[in-house]
Amino acid sequence: MHIIILSLMLAFGLVADEAQKLDTIFLKFERKVVRSGSTEIVKGRAYYQSPQKLFVEVQEPIDQIMLIDGGVMLIYYPVEQKAFRIKSKALFSMPFIQAILSVMKDDYGLTEIGYTLSKHEKKGDTLYTHWNPPRKLKKHLGKFTLGTANGVLVYAEARNPKGKTVVKSSFSKHVELAGKQFPLEVRSEIFDKSGRTEEFVSYSDVKLNIPLPEKVTSFKLPDSIRVDEVEW
């Protein structure tokens, strides 16, 4: 819950602010998740269109297309000829793109959503800054810690309102994108009631503000596809 609220706030704050700079994003991704001894790998491409549209083309382990447009999420299986359309009153969070939008800000976009700097400390080359959530949202959001080395974001940690760490991420292999250092590798540890999950995400071929292919901009489900409608 806390992570979802935080990601949505960060996403919308940043999307609104960066709308002029980031109209479209293209990237290739590989996501590896290790949990309870099992490992799964998902590979594909993601196309983002400002302000709130994301087209994800999964190539491994199965062919899948996920289209998020505000409060509608369409999941389409071209091989199985099946689709799900989930309609919600709330907006869906956008996988992968959030990372790029956040990193485009010096303080990860925390100031914009009301976070305030509480203290800072230096350990070796890394400067750690600790952030308090806005007062009104203290019941839903916890503290945040950012680590920067030579001005580049290398570490982020989010806690829940009770002070328990919910996610720790380290960033590496930075490249310059639109004047900002963007990490091509993100390693995260996610802690929740059901245990600990390790996630490794690597990005490649990241491009900003490019014209998106027609298959993305004018994507339409074939008429013959059976769609399971889910009203959320």
Place this chain on the structure above:
Amino acid sequence: MKRAGLKHKYFASIAFVVALMVLAVPILAQQGEIAAGRVAGAQAARASTNGTMWFAAGCLFGWLGLLVAYVIQPNPPATMLLGKSPEYVAAYTDSYRMTARGVQTGRAWTGCIVGTIVQVVGYVLLVAAAEATY
């Protein structure tokens, strides 16, 4: 002749078992996907539903808080559905919705009952105090 017949029966039964296995493997795989989707959906819903908040909503706003708990449903995280089969997605979303609603309404009901008891006790104490005064 009899030996040849036995041999034929032997190969026929092996072929039958192999055919059964070939047919059963995708069904078993599908069942595995459904089970995995259900478990993951329920786990994610429990992890992302704020029970304390819904308890407070039921406690403070009574039936209104309860009503909201029935109406509002948290969205399933899109990341968890990436690269998953249709069977998994169907099971995950169903399970996520049911579990999240179960946690929300359960906690809101508890809050509503506790809130009502507190109000009734408060009212009784007030009445008793008023009667003692007069």
